[in-house]
Amino acid sequence: MLADVTMKPVTGARITLEGNMSHAGMVPIFSDAKEVAPGRYQANLDFAMAGDWVILSHITLATGQKIEDKLNLKGVRPN
Amino acid sequence: MPVIGAFLRWRHARTLLQVPLLVLSVVMVLHGLFGPELAPKNLATTLTWLHFRGLLVLVILAAGNFFCLACPFMLVRNAARKIAKPWLSWPRALRNKWLSIALLVAVLFVYELFDLWASPWWTAWLIIGYFLAVLIVDSIFKHAVFCKFVCPIGQFNFVASTLSPLEVKVRDQRVCTGCHTKECIRGERENAPDLVVVQRGCELALFQPRKAGNMDCTFCLDCVHACPHDNVGIESRLPASELMVDPLRSGVGYFSHRKDLAALTLVFTLGALLNAFGMVSPAYALENWLGNLLNIKQEAPVLGIIFVLFLVVEPLLLLGVATWVTRAWTGISHGWMPLMVRYSYALVPLGFAMWLAHYGFHFLTGLYSFVPVTQSALAGMGWPILGEPRWSWTGLSLRAVQPIELGLLILGLAGSLFLVHRFSEEDCQAHPMRAFVPWASVCVLLWLGSMWLMFQPMEMRATLIGG
Numbered sequence: 001m002l003a004d005v006t007m008k009p010v011t012g013a014r015i016t017l018e019g020n021m022s023h024a025g026m027v028p029i030f031s032d033a034k035e036v037a038p039g040r041y042q043a044n045l046d047f048a049m050a051g052d053w054v055i056l057s058h059i060t061l062a063t064g065q066k067i068e069d070k071l072n073l074k075g076v077r078p079n
Numbered sequence: 080m081p082v083i084g085a086f087l088r089w090r091h092a093r094t095l096l097q098v099p100l101l102v103l104s105v106v107m108v109l110h111g112l113f114g115p116e117l118a119p120k121n122l123a124t125t126l127t128w129l130h131f132r133g134l135l136v137l138v139i140l141a142a143g144n145f146f147c148l149a150c151p152f153m154l155v156r157n158a159a160r161k162i163a164k165p166w167l168s169w170p171r172a173l174r175n176k177w178l179s180i181a182l183l184v185a186v187l188f189v190y191e192l193f194d195l196w197a198s199p200w201w202t203a204w205l206i207i208g209y210f211l212a213v214l215i216v217d218s219i220f221k222h223a224v225f226c227k228f229v230c231p232i233g234q235f236n237f238v239a240s241t242l243s244p245l246e247v248k249v250r251d252q253r254v255c256t257g258c259h260t261k262e263c264i265r266g267e268r269e270n271a272p273d274l275v276v277v278q279r280g281c282e283l284a285l286f287q288p289r290k291a292g293n294m295d296c297t298f299c300l301d302c303v304h305a306c307p308h309d310n311v312g313i314e315s316r317l318p319a320s321e322l323m324v325d326p327l328r329s330g331v332g333y334f335s336h337r338k339d340l341a342a343l344t345l346v347f348t349l350g351a352l353l354n355a356f357g358m359v360s361p362a363y364a365l366e367n368w369l370g371n372l373l374n375i376k377q378e379a380p381v382l383g384i385i386f387v388l389f390l391v392v393e394p395l396l397l398l399g400v401a402t403w404v405t406r407a408w409t410g411i412s413h414g415w416m417p418l419m420v421r422y423s424y425a426l427v428p429l430g431f432a433m434w435l436a437h438y439g440f441h442f443l444t445g446l447y448s449f450v451p452v453t454q455s456a457l458a459g460m461g462w463p464i465l466g467e468p469r470w471s472w473t474g475l476s477l478r479a480v481q482p483i484e485l486g487l488l489i490l491g492l493a494g495s496l497f498l499v500h501r502f503s504e505e506d507c508q509a510h511p512m513r514a515f516v517p518w519a520s521v522c523v524l525l526w527l528g529s530m531w532l533m534f535q536p537m538e539m540r541a542t543l544i545g546g
Contacts, residue, residue: 018470022197023358023539024118024125025445029471049359051539054117075540 002039002059009039012062017043019073022052047076080313087313090278090304093148104186104206111203111457121199123206125445128196130462135232136239136435141243143313144236147226147297152213156225159218169224169517176234176339180346183231184390187350191357192382197539223282226297233297238347239431242318242494247303248287254310255288263287263302278305279492281330287311289329294340307510319494322424323501334424338416341423345394347492348430352528355437359535376508397503397524398422399501401517403520407505409514422518425498430524432491433529436484443483446474484533492526 002010015033020026031044032058047053053076058071082381086092103126111123118124183464195201216225224232249255264287266280281287287302303311325335334340356362362385369381373403398419405411405418413421451468459469503514 020117020119022118022194023128023130024121024196025441025473026119026539027444027446028470029220031472034248049537049539050080052536053264056117 002041007076009037011035011038013041015041015043016058017045018044018056019047019060020054020056021049022054026038050077052076084312087300088309093300094154096145096149096152097154100149101154101424104151104210108203108206111199111206114456114459116199118197118199118457119448120452121198122449122452122456123202124196125448127202127206129441129445130449132438135236136431136438137442139236139239139243139429141244142331143247144240144293144296144298147233147236148299150297151225152210153299155210156213156217160354161215163218165217165219165221167220169220169222169228173228175228175516176337176343179229179231179234180343182278182337183230183234183343183346183350184386186231187354188382188386189346189514190354192379194540220514221301222284223297227283228297234343234346237294237296237429238344239434240296241321241427243293243312243433244315244318246289246293246316246321247298247300248316250310250312250314250315252390253306254287258310260307262288262305262307266301267305267307284330286329289327291324291326291331292333294321294328294331319428319498322498324429335417335421338420341420342432344423344427345398348391348426348525349389351430351433351437352525352532353386355433355529355532356389358537358539359532360534360538362539363540397521401521404517405506405514408517411507411508411512411514420501422499423520425495425502425518426463426522426525428494428498429432429491429525429529432487432494433532435487435491436533438482438527439487440480442474443472443480444477447472448474481533485530486528486532488526491520495522495526 002013004010005063012035013057016033017031018034019029021030021036029045029048031045036042045055046071053073055073057067057071059067059069084115107123110121114121114123118128138145146492183309189195193201195205205241213225216229217223245432262278262280264280264284266276267278269275269277281302282299283297284293285295285302285308290296298313300313303313322334325333326342327333331337331340365385366381369384373381373384375381399415401422402415402418406413406415449472450472454463454465454468457463499518499522500511500515503518504511507514
């Protein structure tokens with residue numbers, strides 16, 4: 001969910017998710033998010049390996065402004 | 080060797096190799112301290128844990144200890160020695176490998192405990208710490224004490240390079256017999272009252288006519304440059320040949336008398352399995368199980384237990400049983416310790432194969448990763464001259480690399496079995512198989528362990544038990 005400081009949904013943004021492991025040299029994974037509802041963006045990531053991942057969100061707003069965000073995702077396990 | 084030979088005989092060849100690595104070290108430290116915190120996007124972690132480690136083992140396999148030749152730490156140390164000369168001799172009690180073994184184990188331990196591979200900042204501080212350690216030790220103590228008795232990377236290189244196809248050695252022993260000035264070890268001094276050294280001799284106390292093999296040789300080529308007869312060079316040889324014989328080696332002694340060297344080879348071999356084990360799923364399962372069993376929430380004690388199991392209990396068990404069976408079955412009169420020491424050296428090919436498989440894997444699968452990291456680093460400084468970082472550029476696929484790993488492990492087993500065969504034929508000429516079987520079993524067991532590790536799912540975690 002992407003919202004501004006007044007909690008109003010931010011629409012029309014382009015979001016690319018980049019997943020990296022904590023060890024250098026592992027293949028990163030990428031996915032483009034789709035806006036499924038105003039301000040709600042959804043993407044699928046196919047984790048290539050178990051372990052700890054760091055998900056980087058590369059966000060470009062409709063105004064052209066760029067934002068980067070980071071999420072630590074620990075303990076990914078296989079299905 | 081055309082071109083390369085002439086270059087290496089040039090007295091400034093080493094400096095020319097060291098300078099780029101020094102510049103690279105500075106870049107890695109700066110990027111590690113001030114660049115992105117994410118390991119795959121930082122030159123400190125990428126170049127250290129992928130490229131440096133991988134190239135190190137591959138160059139040693141293909142050629143020799145050229146990383147010690149190009150060591151940037153020595154460049155800084157030599158510059159410092161122009162300002163102040165060291166004045167102390169290294170304590171006699173420390174003139175062995177025990178301190179460096181402890182440091183090697185400490186580096187492996189700290190690597191796992193603090194997840195150095197995931198931390199550009201800590202990796203940078205490791206590099207800085209290394210520079211400081213070299214400066215402190217070699218500013219106080221004379222000769223190449225840091226290389227010979229302290230440096231963990233150096234000890235790793237010494238053991239690994241016993242399998243290298245190249246060796247620094249004398250070309251013609253008859254020339255050495257007629258030489259009375261012995262510049263290869265004494266160095267060359269000015270013909271003046273203050274006897275200023277114009278060319279060092281071997282600072283690791285390896286007297287060329289009696290030097291045998293690559294143990295303790297940093298390929299610094301001081302002996303090559305010092306020899307007035309041009310009688311020392313880099314020569315080819317059969318890999319592992321130095322492990323098959325036990326002459327009195329200058330600066331080293333007899334391998335069979337060196338319990339510390341044997342211990343170093345065991346840490347080298349079993350440390351390879353331990354270091355690889357730290358990256359697979361069963362390692363985390365074991366740590367959690369141990370933590371629950373012993374009601375310990377902190378990682379350090381649990382990791383310590385695993386280190387003791389791999390580096391103390393495992394070799395005592397494997398080598399102890401093999402020694403007992405050998406003595407009982409063959410009736411040979413060798414004592415327990417001499418037998419264990421002797422056959423420890425036979426494990427080096429297996430250990431090196433595991434390091435090659437592991438570090439080679441990371442190097443090959445992350446081969447191109449320095450490209451987008453460099454692109455990003457330059458763009459971050461306002462110089463996007465290399466374009467947008469291509470983050471999908473990593474390296475070879477797992478499918479391409481696994482057969483290489485498998486081949487290396489098989490070669491390693493073959494090498495160790497060959498050494499065991501040589502030793503057992505010498506030790507028990509009447510019934511060599513009785514000496515061969517127990518030690519070959521140790522090799523096969525360790526090899527099976529390596530193969531099992533290779534096929535375990537990798538799991539990179541930057542945190543373990545205790546959060």
